[in-house]
Amino acid sequence: MQSQNMSDTIESYLKAILAQQEQIEIRRAEIAxxxxxxxSQINYVIKTRFTPxxxxxxxxxxxxxxxxxxxxxxxxxxxxxxxxxxANVPARLRVRDAQAMTQQLFDAGVISQETGNAMLAAMSHHxxxxxxxxxxxxxxxxxxxSFLDSLRYE
Numbered sequence: 001m002q003s004q005n006m007s008d009t010i011e012s013y014l015k016a017i018l019a020q021q022e023q024i025e026i027r028r029a030e031i032a033x034x035x036x037x038x039x040s041q042i043n044y045v046i047k048t049r050f051t052p053x054x055x056x057x058x059x060x061x062x063x064x065x066x067x068x069x070x071x072x073x074x075x076x077x078x079x080x081x082x083x084x085x086x087a088n089v090p091a092r093l094r095v096r097d098a099q100a101m102t103q104q105l106f107d108a109g110v111i112s113q114e115t116g117n118a119m120l121a122a123m124s125h126h127x128x129x130x131x132x133x134x135x136x137x138x139x140x141x142x143x144x145x146s147f148l149d150s151l152r153y154e
Contacts, residue, residue: 006037010045014070023071046070052088053097055104081108086148092137093144098123101144110151119147 004012010031017024032039050056050070059069073084085101099120106116121127123140130136 006035006041007045007049010035010037010042011049014045014050018070018072023069025067025069027067042068051097051100052084053090053104054100081110082148082151086145089141089145089148091141092134093123093141094137095123095125095140098140098144105151119144122147 013031013035014024014026026042028039028042031042035041046058046068050058052073055073057071057073059071061067085104089101090097102111102116102119102123105111106113111119123143125136128136128139130139
């Protein structure tokens with residue numbers, strides 16, 4: 001059995017809480033103590049695993065009474081969700097983020113499995129086959145935006 005790394009463990013813990021409630025407020029130091037890690041590890045997990053592309057909104061307040069609030073977003077209707085997702089597509093889109101966003105569309109019932117698989121195939125590293133990773137990520141972002149635009153019409 002393969003063991004999880006610390007980031008995976010922290011992510012699983014936070015997602016388990018989010019599965020039971022719409023949002024959570026955490027204190028970075030408390031979570032770091034719980035997992036016996038440095039607080040920057042918590043920052044890393046939140047910054048990389050709880051992004052708008054993955055369906056989360058993160059708010060933070062610094063200082064002694066500070067907190068980090070993580071909210072799982074829910075797609076309301078197709079047009080609203082597509083507009084929100086479109087507004088959060090970065091200029092350069094990594095394969096991992098494209099996969100997560102496509103999965104979010106599928107999970108919300110916006111696209112079928114076949115459509116999702118076609119989108120993923122079109123945005124794959126193999127299909128784009130560009131030596132410059134920055135250019136590949138820019139092309140992937142433009143493709144994803146085009147897919148989102150095409151979903152607005154029946």
